Amino acid sequence: MRLLPVLAVCATLLSVPQAASAAAPPACLDRGAAVTYEESRIETPAPPGGTRVPYHLVDVGGFGPYVAALQRDLCRVSSAESARRLLEQHGTRLWQTAVARAQGRIRMGTIDRYDDRPLYWSRLMGTRDIRQWRPRFPLGEADRTALLRTYEYAARGVAHTSFSDGVRRVLVSGFDPYQLNGEIRRSNPSGASALQLDGLTYRDGDETVRVRSVVLPVTWSGFDAGIVEDAFGPHLSPGAREPADLIMTISQGNRGVMVVEQWAGAWRGGFPDNNNEGEAELIPPAPRWPQPSPTPEFIETTLPHQAMTGAGTGPWPTTLNPRICEWPAGTRPSGPVQCHGNGPSPGGQAQAGGGGNYLSNESMYRANRLRRELGATGVPGGHLHISALVYPSDPLVVIDDAFAADRAATVDQTVALVRAAGAAA
Structure with a gap:
């Protein structure tokens, strides 16, 4: 660093x-x-x-x-x-x-x-x-x-993801604010959602669902050090005392839409992080945790996306995004990039998942790469991109009523979508 x-x-x-x-x-x-x-x-x-x-x-x-x-x-x-x-x-x-x-x-x-x-x-x-x-x-x-x-x-909550006995366990992550060089006032509604979600407990029929959350850094070095795996791994390991029943990574995406990403890709694009660092490369393995070899090019969501898109939450529409970007077999990183919604091609090499190739894509990839490698294939997992925020037009105003209401609406919908996923797990 x-x-x-x-x-x-x-x-x-x-x-x-x-x-x-x-x-x-x-x-x-x-x-x-x-x-x-x-x-x-x-x-x-x-x-x-x-x-x-x-x-x-x-x-x-x-x-x-x-x-x-x-x-x-x-x-x-x-x-x-x-x-x-x-x-x-x-x-x-x-x-x-x-x-x-x-x-x-x-x-x-x-x-x-x-x-x-x-x-x-x-x-x-x-x-x-x-x-x-x-x-x-x-x-x-x-x-x-x-x-x-x-x-x-x-x-960040990573040290505090314990669950009580006899509950359905949902573990989610949000992110810190980012892109602060251009806008120091930035908030991150996924991090705000994590604060609302930690400890949330609700009933689904005869069962109790409990949510725990963490907030991830927007730094490549933090991911390289294994924070994603350290957050999710203890609840995915064989014989875990408190095994997860669903995992979900959450981040800010595009304005005015909530998107379940169908695919995460194995490539990081190198866009500068909060430390102004970045290098285009394959997502590295994590220390302290088993890793697949070879690493998968794409990992598909197993979240109950139909329950989420059909939950009737608002104010923003919720959709499933099947888009990926890939290089033809053997041409990474100099070949022509092909983007489409048809799923990975035979031999195709990941350039971006549906949510791009920044840390949001990598959070889904790392959490679910580990989930699969630890044998937790029956645990639903994936990523939710939530609506971006719009800041007060006056640069001297740190927060106003419109901004606060917009963030609250987005966070409340995020909580509703996590509840719907947890109920469907």
């Missing part, structure tokens, strides 16, 4: 004074230490007359004290093991608080409860602070990386 100094994103950052909410950090944090490109966006300056969006969203979401508490507690830690316990606790508290806030079980801040951005920026401030932390004891880079993973897995 490429690292850069915290204020080296662009020259304009150097000339903008810190906002009041970006107060001087505790002495144990070195703000000159390297951070990721994604973390450096925290210091995105305010537009003339506007506000510094990352700090503003943390403040109005009510998460400022959580950021400050992590900084304070890091300075008090005396060993790597106590740091691990501390970061697991802080990450868990952040995730559980964000879920409770989203579901209206607690009231925090002044913006609507469907907003996923306070969690995103708070968690990102946490990983930045862990990266810039200078503890009182020796801490190697491998140990720091392990601590970052502990915090992220807890703060």
